[in-house]
Amino acid sequence: MYIIKVKGIAKIPDxxxxxxxxxxxxxxxxxxxxxxxxxxxxxxxKQDQIMHIINNLPFGQVTKLEI
Structure with a gap:
């Protein structure tokens, strides 16, 4: 599985x-x-583990999520 964090703009959230x-x-x-x-x-x-990864992930970077 892969995870991508997308930066929101103006009123659109992350x-x-x-x-x-x-x-x-x-x-x-x-x-x-x-x-x-x-x-x-x-x-x-596994929400806590995934959210820890998300919070430390830079925007726009595709990262392989191995859980």
């Missing part, structure tokens, strides 16, 4: 994209509201 190995979009959620999206993917139990 977002995160989670993509699979073929780069198909799995989830797209606001940085401050990951709950429902991570639960739908079955990653709700």
């Amino acid at each position: 977002y995160v994209q989670l993509r699979d190995e073929k780069f198909t979009l799995l989830a797209y959620f606001r940085v401050d509201r990951p709950d429902k999206s991570l639960d739908k993917l079955g990653l709700g139990d």
Whole structure:
């Protein structure tokens, strides 16, 4: 799975994209509201670990997420 942090502009907030190995979009959620999206993917139990990675990730960088 890959993770991309997208910088929002003006009134648009920052977002995160989670993509699979073929780069198909799995989830797209606001940085401050990951709950429902991570639960739908079955990653709700790893939310703290994923959010730690997201908070330290620079904007626009594609990173392989191995959990």
